Amino acid sequence: MSKPSILNSIERKFILLVGDMFIILASLNVFVNDAIDKEYISLERKISVFGVGIFSYLALAYILEFYNLGKVIKRRYVLSQSLYVSVLYVFVVFMFSVIVYDASFWRMPLLYFLLLTPLEIGLWRFLFVNVFRIIPTTKKVLYVYDESTEKNLREDVESINGGELDTFYKVKLTYSVNGKSLEHKRFFLSATEKIDAWIINTKSYNNIPMDFENVMLKSILKGKEVISFTSFYESIYEALPVRSHNDSFYEILQFRNKKIRYLQKIFSFGVNFFLSVVVGFVFLICVPFVFFLNLFFNRGPLIYSQKRVGQYGKEFKIYKFRSMVVNAEAAGAKMATRNDSRITPFGRVLRLFRIDELPQILSVIKGDMQFIGPRPERKVFVNQLNKIIPFYNVRHLIKPGITGWAQVKYKYGENLDDSVRKLEYDLYYIKNRSITLDLRIIFKTVTTVLFSRGV
Structure with missing residues (x-):
């Protein structure tokens, strides 16, 4: 497709x-x-x-x-x-x-x-x-689904139609390949003449009836567009859909060839080396100032460490300037939110300018992290997310990063639903990572810090 x-x-x-x-x-x-x-x-x-x-x-x-x-x-x-x-x-x-x-x-x-x-x-x-x-440029869409994807029908149709983002696609007709009468099928076949694009979202393409495939082929020969829901979602949103259990593991993760991945490793090494020097220098400059102001406005330890899940599921320690009150998780582990009451006034300043992230350079130097990759999460949340999200562990195939595609494309993650959306961007990065995409992330990270956007 x-x-x-x-x-x-x-x-x-x-x-x-x-x-x-x-x-x-x-x-x-x-x-x-x-x-x-x-x-x-x-x-x-x-x-x-x-x-x-x-x-x-x-x-x-x-x-x-x-x-x-x-x-x-x-x-x-x-x-x-x-x-x-x-x-x-x-x-x-x-x-x-x-x-x-x-x-x-x-x-x-x-x-x-x-x-x-x-x-x-x-x-x-x-x-x-x-x-x-x-000029009419919005395509009229026939959305095809089966019983395994029917539970997400409304959400998937909304994704195609778009909300804040104009996708230029509009679902005009939906059709399930399971259990339809002959009369309904005949009506559907006549309606396809008025359709500009087909978006297919089925668990297996083998389940599509033969007469349905013949109509689809005729549409292709007439110049109409026929694509999978994953291809549509990836192209429009620059992310991979994970709520639909329709695509195989191999369709979700089509890695680049070895030559391009080898060049990517050379580029990543250069980026990590260069930014380690630059960010390390900035970190050393900031330490005495943060230490001094911490004595008056944020009393307690200067740096805190926390175990996170890294490459291949191995845990490692991440370091940050402390921005929350001491013993912030006395009542148990909890995801940080944008207006979290546990964040101190001085901690808000550190977070606003991303200064609290600087000590993560220590994890990069130790080899546990790199500058670009999925954001590392804590094991307690990883265990929860593994139960409800397909392919969540795939994000651990590469080293976690200080910044990444999910961080620059989506807002601050505050709950499990946000984690699902961020995973869509992480999977897109793993599948499509390239020098160009890394450069886009670096550039967007700079603008995010300068204009206090997102993440």
């Missing part, structure tokens, strides 16, 4: 990016060739300004989620988001030219660059939103 091939997400983002880049390159051309006095600009400087301009725009767009279609298609976000991203972009380019090259400017071309660039990007994006509101 194919993966979702939608004009709706990747292609929409590409169209949006092409339009944006056309405006960005045109504005940089005006800035470099007309706004800057020619006495202050050489060919090498022109190239560097272009490079800084393109890099700064793409970085700002990524940090501020400029290509999050869920926000882009909402009219109330279009102009405001366009303005603050493009204003920041022109400001960065302008200040770079002033500070680095001490450039002199012609007034009118400079005003065109500073004022018209945000306006042009805003108008282009407003046009983009309205054009795609007119």
